[in-house]
Amino acid sequence: MKKIKVITLIMLFSFIASTTSFSNNDFGDKNKKIKNKISRFLDFPDFAKQNKLKGEVIVDISINELGNIDVKQIDGHPKFKKYVIGQLNKINFKPDEDMVGKSLLYKFVFK
Numbered sequence: 001m002k003k004i005k006v007i008t009l010i011m012l013f014s015f016i017a018s019t020t021s022f023s024n025n026d027f028g029d030k031n032k033k034i035k036n037k038i039s040r041f042l043d044f045p046d047f048a049k050q051n052k053l054k055g056e057v058i059v060d061i062s063i064n065e066l067g068n069i070d071v072k073q074i075d076g077h078p079k080f081k082k083y084v085i086g087q088l089n090k091i092n093f094k095p096d097e098d099m100v101g102k103s104l105l106y107k108f109v110f111k
Helices: 002-019 025-041 046-051 078-088
Strands: 055-063 069-076 104-110
Touching (some): 025 078, 046 078, 055 078, 069 078, 078 104
Antiparallel strands (some): 055 104
């Protein structure tokens, strides 16, 4: 079962890498700003501190035309996945036509 998850993740990374272009420096700067804003919402959760949990979450997101984050794919520890989705739903960006619909892949490590 774990092997299937690893293979699925590798395929997902390969697909995203082949379909997403980050060659535009302007978008690269926006990507950093997006990641910085998201990171401010994703502290180490209290439930994980209390239960001494560690884990990671890999998430494929995009920003929609309203500035909200759409989660396309998510994988990782079940409790952390729920936490990440909840936190991402709280974030709103000023819509930017260069960002809307672009696939962004992030890995969050909780330890």
